[in-house]
Each structure stands twice: as C-alpha cells, then as structure tokens.
Amino acid sequence: MSAKIVLNHIRKTFPATTGPLVVLDDINLDIKEGEFVAVVGASGCGKSTLLRLLMGLEQANAGQLNVCGQAAGGSGARLGIVFQDHRLFPWLTVLGNVLLGLEGAAESRAEKVEKARAAIATVGLSDFASTHPSRLSGGMAQRAAIARALVGSPDVLLMDEPFGALDAFTKLQMQKELLRIWLMERRTTVLVTHDIEEAVFLADRIVVLASGPGRIEDIVSVPLERPRDRSSQSFQRIKDGILKRILGEH
Numbered sequence: 001m002s003a004k005i006v007l008n009h010i011r012k013t014f015p016a017t018t019g020p021l022v023v024l025d026d027i028n029l030d031i032k033e034g035e036f037v038a039v040v041g042a043s044g045c046g047k048s049t050l051l052r053l054l055m056g057l058e059q060a061n062a063g064q065l066n067v068c069g070q071a072a073g074g075s076g077a078r079l080g081i082v083f084q085d086h087r088l089f090p091w092l093t094v095l096g097n098v099l100l101g102l103e104g105a106a107e108s109r110a111e112k113v114e115k116a117r118a119a120i121a122t123v124g125l126s127d128f129a130s131t132h133p134s135r136l137s138g139g140m141a142q143r144a145a146i147a148r149a150l151v152g153s154p155d156v157l158l159m160d161e162p163f164g165a166l167d168a169f170t171k172l173q174m175q176k177e178l179l180r181i182w183l184m185e186r187r188t189t190v191l192v193t194h195d196i197e198e199a200v201f202l203a204d205r206i207v208v209l210a211s212g213p214g215r216i217e218d219i220v221s222v223p224l225e226r227p228r229d230r231s232s233q234s235f236q237r238i239k240d241g242i243l244k245r246i247l248g249e250h
Contacts, residue, residue, distance in 0.1 A: 004031055004067070004155065005029070005030070010065055012049055013061050026215060028216070032188075035204050037203055038199035038206045040195075040196055041210065043194070046213070048160055048161075056072045068155045068156070079157075080152065080154035081149055083145075083160050083162070086144065088148075099112055101148040116151055119151040120147050123147045128140065156190065158189075159191045160192045163195075175202060179201070179227065197230060208245045210246075
C-alpha cells in the first residue's frame with residue numbers, strides 16, 4: 001500500500017525574542033492510503049501545528065513533507081478539512097454550506113447539488129438540507145461540516161479537534177458517526193485530538209507527540225476489531241499505555 005502522506009525530518013520553528021522557538025523537531029512519519037491516524041499529546045506539543053503543515057497553512061523550516069506525491073500546500077492534493085468550530089456560514093442552509101466544498105469544480109449546478117445532497121445523506125442530515133445553522137444542534141452542525149469536507153471526494157481528510165466543543169454524549173455519537181463514514185469510504189484520515197479514548201476508538205495508529213520541542217515519542221498500533229469495546233481490557237490497556245507515555249511515566 002503506497003504512502004499518502006510522507007513527513008521526512010520535519011522541523012518547524014517560530015520567531016521569539018530569545019531566538020527561534022522549535023515547535024516540531026525531526027518528525028518522521030508515513031501514512032498509508034486509506035489509513036486512519038490520530039495524533040495525541042499534551043497541550044503545546046505541536047499537534048495543531050503539525051496539522052497546519054499538512055494543510056499547507058504553515059511551511060516547515062527544514063525537511064520534506066509530501067501529500068499525495070506533492071509538496072504540502074501545492075495544488076495536487078485535494079484536502080477535506082474539519083475544524084473544532086464548524087465554520088458554517090449562518091446565512092446559508094446546510095445545502096448551501098456543503099455546496100461551498102464544490103466551488104471551482106467543473107460540473108453543472110445540477111451535478112453539484114446532486115453531489116451535495118449525497119454528502120448530506122452520508123452524514124444523516126437529508127431532512128435538514130434546507131435548515132440554517134442556527135437551527136442545528138452542535139453535533140448536527142459538525143455533521144454538516146464533515147459533509148462539506150467530504151463532498152469534493154478529497155484524497156485526505158484532516159480533522160483538528162472536531163468534537164472538542166461538544167458535550168460528552170454528543171461527542172460519543174459523533175465518534176460513532178465518523179467511524180461509520182470512514183468504514184464506508186476508507187478515506188485517508190488524520191485526526192488531531194486531546195482525547196486518548198477517542199483516538200483508540202477510531203484510529204489504526206496513534207502518533208504520540210512529546211513536548212519541548214514537539215517530537216514523536218511513540219507510534220502505537222491499535223490491532224482491535226471495529227467497532228471497539230471501550231470497556232474491554234485490551235482497549236483500556238492501550239489507552240493507559242498512551243496516557244503514561246504522555247505523562248512521561250514509561
């Protein structure tokens with residue numbers, strides 16, 4: 001299986017009064033096509049910076065970063081992006097917001113609407129296509145954001161704490177929803193999360209970042225069949241092992 005994302009000796013710094021602040025140092029990671037990878041770590045370890053590099057919103061100071069065989073930020077890879085805030089336009093309906101994911105596509109209006117309605121159906125919002133964001137719950141708004149990210153059939157789905165602002169019950173529901181969608185499409189996905197249980201529930205592999213500067217402490221495979229039982233001993237063992245890694249108790 002070919003690598004969809006390749007990070008080779010990535011280093012990222014930001015300017016500071018005392019000199020360059022190293023945020024990420026010597027990051028090496030290959031992510032395969034169709035793989036679901038989660039990135040976890042303590043606050044300030046560089047999780048979101050790493051994702052911004054993949055999005056092309058930041059540039060590495062050293063190393064090579066390729067997404068679908070192209071340098072990150074290039075025009076070759078199609079990216080679907082979901083943030084913690086759904087970022088829906090309040091004056092547009094769910095359908096109108098999802099159609100934004102097809103801007104610039106060389107299709108007729110009717111074809112775009114058909115694709116948008118299919119994406120909305122995938123996330124279970126067909127009955128709310130004509131609804132404005134103010135009438136949606138937090139979980140429904142994030143479903144719409146996921147539909148917008150998926151509608152253009154992206155090569156890679158990048159998610160930055162997508163359920164961090166949701167209540168505990170809605171978060172569990174959305175994790176199951178995301179898993180259902182991923183199992184249907186097997187789209188290469190990178191999820192940044194502070195929730196270790198969420199990472200173990202969803203991911204094939206979990207990248208554990210250490211702080212000061214951000215570096216890969218460990219990469220943990222999750223060999224459990226899906227759907228995963230959060231109460232099982234094997235699930236808890238993986239979760240506890242990652243927590244100890246982050247807390248420096250290994």
